[in-house]
Amino acid sequence: MAFNLFGKSNTSPQPKIVAKTSPVDEAKKKIVSIPPGRVSEPHDASKGQWLPNANKFNIIKPDAINDLIPVVRSLYKTNEDLGSVLFDLVQLTNTGHNIKFDQDINPDLQDKMREHLTVRSKEWGYGTSGINGLVNKWIAQIWVGGALSYEMVPNRRLTQIESLPMINPETIRFGLKPGGRYEPYQKASGWRGVLNEYIKLNEATYSYTGLWGDEDTPYGIPPFISALNSISTQKDMKDNINHILNQLGLLGYLQAKLDKPEQKANESEAKYGERLNLFLDEAKVNILEGFKTGVLVGYQEDHEFDFKSTTKNLSNVNDVFDLNQNQLANALKSPGSFLGLDQKGGEGQLGIIFTKMLSQLMNVQSILAQALERVYNMELVLAGYDFKGLKVEFNKSTITDDLKLWQGKEIKQRVLHALWVDRIISSEQYADDMMYKKPYKVIEPPEPGATNDAAGKKEDREKDKDKSDRKNRDKNNPQPKRKDTDTKSK
Numbered sequence: 001m002a003f004n005l006f007g008k009s010n011t012s013p014q015p016k017i018v019a020k021t022s023p024v025d026e027a028k029k030k031i032v033s034i035p036p037g038r039v040s041e042p043h044d045a046s047k048g049q050w051l052p053n054a055n056k057f058n059i060i061k062p063d064a065i066n067d068l069i070p071v072v073r074s075l076y077k078t079n080e081d082l083g084s085v086l087f088d089l090v091q092l093t094n095t096g097h098n099i100k101f102d103q104d105i106n107p108d109l110q111d112k113m114r115e116h117l118t119v120r121s122k123e124w125g126y127g128t129s130g131i132n133g134l135v136n137k138w139i140a141q142i143w144v145g146g147a148l149s150y151e152m153v154p155n156r157r158l159t160q161i162e163s164l165p166m167i168n169p170e171t172i173r174f175g176l177k178p179g180g181r182y183e184p185y186q187k188a189s190g191w192r193g194v195l196n197e198y199i200k201l202n203e204a205t206y207s208y209t210g211l212w213g214d215e216d217t218p219y220g221i222p223p224f225i226s227a228l229n230s231i232s233t234q235k236d237m238k239d240n241i242n243h244i245l246n247q248l249g250l251l252g253y254l255q256a257k258l259d260k261p262e263q264k265a266n267e268s269e270a271k272y273g274e275r276l277n278l279f280l281d282e283a284k285v286n287i288l289e290g291f292k293t294g295v296l297v298g299y300q301e302d303h304e305f306d307f308k309s310t311t312k313n314l315s316n317v318n319d320v321f322d323l324n325q326n327q328l329a330n331a332l333k334s335p336g337s338f339l340g341l342d343q344k345g346g347e348g349q350l351g352i353i354f355t356k357m358l359s360q361l362m363n364v365q366s367i368l369a370q371a372l373e374r375v376y377n378m379e380l381v382l383a384g385y386d387f388k389g390l391k392v393e394f395n396k397s398t399i400t401d402d403l404k405l406w407q408g409k410e411i412k413q414r415v416l417h418a419l420w421v422d423r424i425i426s427s428e429q430y431a432d433d434m435m436y437k438k439p440y441k442v443i444e445p446p447e448p449g450a451t452n453d454a455a456g457k458k459e460d461r462e463k464d465k466d467k468s469d470r471k472n473r474d475k476n477n478p479q480p481k482r483k484d485t486d487t488k489s490k
Helices: 023-032 064-078 080-093 107-121 130-145 191-195 223-248 269-293 317-331 347-382 399-421 427-433 450-476
Strands: 058-060 097-101 147-151 161-163 172-177 181-187 198-200 206-210 252-258 303-309 390-394
Touching: 064 080, 064 130, 064 223, 080 130, 080 223, 080 347, 097 107, 097 347, 107 130, 107 347, 130 147, 130 223, 130 347, 147 347, 161 347, 172 198, 206 347, 223 317, 347 390, 399 427
Parallel strands: none
Antiparallel strands: 058 172, 097 390, 147 206, 172 181, 181 198, 252 303
């Protein structure tokens, strides 16, 4: 062993051999240290009440705004603005949908299952036009109640879905089990409410999906609740305007001053008062009749007519009314143009409104698609069909929207195809990026330059076809050919 001038060895110390652990082992160690169950405490546990049963589930009370859902449900039937917005949202959201099965399923079986669902869905909603009418009701329930709440009712033999009743979202309560899991209950009414205040719902057949919220509880927030203040103000304004129109007229009112007739010598005060009132009543009738025909007649210096115009004083009413209407449109999550307001802005502003509306529709359509998938799966399983799964996709809202989608897909497909040909991505990655589970058939990309050769061969075939077509036209042409107009290649 060699030593340096300071008497130390020149050899470097040997590193210690440490056994390496794999990422899987590290993950297992972390999993072992994870405590089971929920650690945090629900912030709304204090608002709950104990359900009187053996399980002692904690029923979480919804916010007080849930009690206003029946108010909104009544208002959209009577208020023209709320009813118009809801009607437009239903029509725009329900664009129709398609049922897509796994591509491994036989096409004949797919057609058979689609036909089965078409026939059965006509019996699920009484008084509706099949599944299309039922979806319309679901959309209205989401906007009015803030959630989609329905139950699948199978028949006694468990061979098909018998009906799809809608359950009002404001009657739903959620019980909090240990571990933080929620279970749905329905607040009973009538004779059932006397026996048991809460009915436990079957999670295999019942579904509740809230539109939006910012808390852990499943309760959805009704989006139209915020419009109630503006609707109340709107009603007061309309009542005041109607009062003005009834009292003063649309354009104004006529003021008439008449000379009082003198009291007779033998006439008492009471008789004189009655005669004055009768005189005014007769004059009012005569003036109203004359005002209708545009002709008023009276004695000079005995009658004085003065027309008081109110249109000048009411000129600012439109501005105040439009201000409230704008606030109402915002509360209804709808463009002001839906309420008949003049929306200033060019094409860019309209594009922003259109994009916003499409985002709203897509959020609601995602809830509907999830519900339809659940219903269709249940029906086909009960009917005995063997399949891997299905997917529901809604059609695009407009032709322009659909065109943009396919243009984007076309560009995306060209880029991915080039990457696949250059062997940068695999067929599986190609299919995944195009939103397919797997490619229909896995093939190897062509060799570099092969695509150019194929294109050249295709071009040669087209030239040969054109030449053959010209020969056939020459044979069928009865006119003699002229050499100076011969366009055939030589």
